[in-house]
Amino acid sequence: xxxxxxxxxxxxxxxxxxxxxxxxxxxxxxxxxxxxxxxxxxxxxxxxxxxxxxxxxxxxxxxxxxxxxxxxxxx
Numbered sequence: 822x823x824x825x826x827x828x829x830x831x832x833x834x835x836x837x838x839x840x841x842x843x844x845x846x847x848x849x850x851x852x853x854x855x856x857x858x859x860x861x862x863x864x865x866x867x868x869x870x871x872x873x874x875x876x877x878x879x880x881x882x883x884x885x886x887x888x889x890x891x892x893x894x895x896x
Contacts, residue, residue, distance in 0.1 A: 864892040
């Protein structure tokens with residue numbers, strides 16, 4: 822019989838990349854968009870995954886905005 826396992830703790834980028842996340846939220850706010858920190862993490866994770874990377878380093882503000890924007894939809 823197999824022994825069942827589960828992950829002890831979910832990895833959360835909120836703690837490791839707080840400065841990046843705050844910066845992404847601010848970049849969007851400066852462009853007139855309100856996004857949550859959670860959505861900033863999700864968008865940057867998706868972008869990073871599409872680049873076959875873990876967590877990509879942020880470029881300049883315009884690059885970050887362009888890299889993330891396509892992962893959002895207006896609500």
